[in-house]
Amino acid sequence: MSIQLGIAVTHLVNRKRPTLVSLVGIVLGVAFFLAVSSLMRGSERDFIKRLIDNSPHITVSDEYRNPRVQPAALRWPEGAVEVRRVKPLNEVRGIRGHAQKLAFIESLPGLRVAPVLTGSVVLAFAGRTQGVTLTGAVPSQMKRVSTIGEKLIEGSLDALASNPNGLIVGVGLAKKFSLRMGSVVNVASAANEARALKVVGIFRTGGASYDETQTFVSLKRAQNLLDRTNRINRFIIQLDDPYRARDAAALIENRTGYKSVSWLEASEDLMSVLLVRNIIMYSVVSAILVVAAFGIYNTISTIVMEKTHDIAILKSMGFHARDVRRIFLVEGIMLGAIGSVMGVLVGLGLMGVLGQVSFKPPGAT
Numbered sequence: 001m002s003i004q005l006g007i008a009v010t011h012l013v014n015r016k017r018p019t020l021v022s023l024v025g026i027v028l029g030v031a032f033f034l035a036v037s038s039l040m041r042g043s044e045r046d047f048i049k050r051l052i053d054n055s056p057h058i059t060v061s062d063e064y065r066n067p068r069v070q071p072a073a074l075r076w077p078e079g080a081v082e083v084r085r086v087k088p089l090n091e092v093r094g095i096r097g098h099a100q101k102l103a104f105i106e107s108l109p110g111l112r113v114a115p116v117l118t119g120s121v122v123l124a125f126a127g128r129t130q131g132v133t134l135t136g137a138v139p140s141q142m143k144r145v146s147t148i149g150e151k152l153i154e155g156s157l158d159a160l161a162s163n164p165n166g167l168i169v170g171v172g173l174a175k176k177f178s179l180r181m182g183s184v185v186n187v188a189s190a191a192n193e194a195r196a197l198k199v200v201g202i203f204r205t206g207g208a209s210y211d212e213t214q215t216f217v218s219l220k221r222a223q224n225l226l227d228r229t230n231r232i233n234r235f236i237i238q239l240d241d242p243y244r245a246r247d248a249a250a251l252i253e254n255r256t257g258y259k260s261v262s263w264l265e266a267s268e269d270l271m272s273v274l275l276v277r278n279i280i281m282y283s284v285v286s287a288i289l290v291v292a293a294f295g296i297y298n299t300i301s302t303i304v305m306e307k308t309h310d311i312a313i314l315k316s317m318g319f320h321a322r323d324v325r326r327i328f329l330v331e332g333i334m335l336g337a338i339g340s341v342m343g344v345l346v347g348l349g350l351m352g353v354l355g356q357v358s359f360k361p362p363g364a365t
Contacts, residue, residue: 004323008330018302022295023339029292030343033285035350040281044274048242051270052263053147054205057245059266060105060235060252062095063259094231101256102235110240111248114141115232117222123215125177125185132173132215134187136222137236145238148203148216154181155201160218168201170211191227296335300328 012019095101098115105113117136122129139157143149149157153171160166167187169179179185179199188194197217205211223229237252239245245262253260264271314324 004327005330007327008334012331012334015299015303018299019335022292022299022335023342025292025295026336026339027343027346029288030340031346031350032288034344034347035354036281036285038351039354040278044278047274050206051267052242054207054210055263055266056145056236057239057242058111058235058237058249058252058260058262060095060101060237060256060258060260062093062233064257065253065259092228092231094228094233095235095256095258098232098235101258104255105235105237105252108248108251110244111237112144113235113237114138114145115219116142116234116236117219117226117228117232118234119189119222119226119228121187121189121215121225123173123177123185123187125179125183128177130173130176132213134189134222134225135214135216136219136226137216138219142216142236145236148205151203151205152201153204155199157201157216159200160216163198163200164218164221165195165197166200166217166221167197168203168216169199170214171202171204172208172212173215174199174202176212187225189225189227191225193225193227195221195225197221292339296332299335300332303331304328 094117102113102115105111114137119134120131121134123132137160139149139161143157148168152168155168157168160168167185174180177185179202181199181202183199184196185199186194187197201216203211217225219232223231237248239248242263246264249260249262249265315321
């Protein structure tokens with residue numbers, strides 16, 4: 001094997017230009033594959049982190065995944081039934097028995113939960129009005145399941161506990177209405193309830209839509225405004241491992257009966273876009289490796305054509321065909337191994353350079 005290795009090294013050294021071209025192709029292919037792969041993986045992780053930071057891992061709402069079957073349909077499943085002069089119940093929406101369901105969710109390991117009440121209200125200030133989403137929560141519980149407290153650029157989440165008429169708004173809404181700390185705005189709901197609330201905090205998440213339409217108040221104030229005394233309509237849940245969200249949501253929905261949506265289910269369209277992007281990028285970069293592989297093949301085949309006379313001499317000296325094949329196989333392995341090692345080193349350098357470059361989308365913090 002030492003003789004075959006010496007012959008292989010001699011072939012590669014004597015043909016410097018083709019050998020160098022093949023090595024450069026392999027080095028660039030491996031380096032760019034590693035660099036692009038790390039860039040794609042890093043951007044995907046950053047995107048998912050931003051996604052789950054601004055939204056709950058699991059949301060349990062006061063809805064049912066499958067609507068309840070009407071009693072008449074159960075009594076006469078095959079019949080044509082018409083019900084007249086029956087008025088639908090004007091039921092106050094909310095999660096029934098939320099205290100017991102909250103206790104069950106809190107008993108599950110690896111998660112944190114907070115009950116909230118959300119609804120649509122109209123905000124009015126200085127002659128301007130806009131519909132926004134109002135979320136009522138207990139500040140101490142909200143801190144455990146949301147990063148909104150960390151996104152406040154003015155004020156604090158605890159101000160909602162000390163000020164029952166406090167209101168926290170997004171920076172987009174504040175700019176749109178020229179609001180600042182201490183501004184008093186009128187908030188009205190469809191339940192004919194209205195209150196004058198004072199701005200005690202302004203947050204910035206980087207999401208323009210969220211920052212313009214989301215507001216926070218204390219849970220009691222939200223219950224009064226939406227006329228839902230002692231009611232909540234959502235559980236916001238954060239997990240220690242976000243990728244367990246789908247299984248945990250299925251368990252919670254099975255036990256509580258209410259619709260539980262994980263962030264994976266809510267973001268299926270976005271995740272499918274990421275998958276397609278990764279497939280395209282990996283396909284393009286893999287094509288570079290294929291070209292590099294053809295470079296090795298071209299180098300070895302050229303050597304075989306040029307060394308036909310030498311091959312005949314080797315066979316006359318007692319070399320078998322498999323010994324000759326082994327020489328060229330060793331040449332290909334040497335090219336691939338040396339090029340891959342150098343490519344990994346260059347790739348690590350590229351990853352180090354890319355790691356120092358800050359990629360921030362507009363509005364990101």
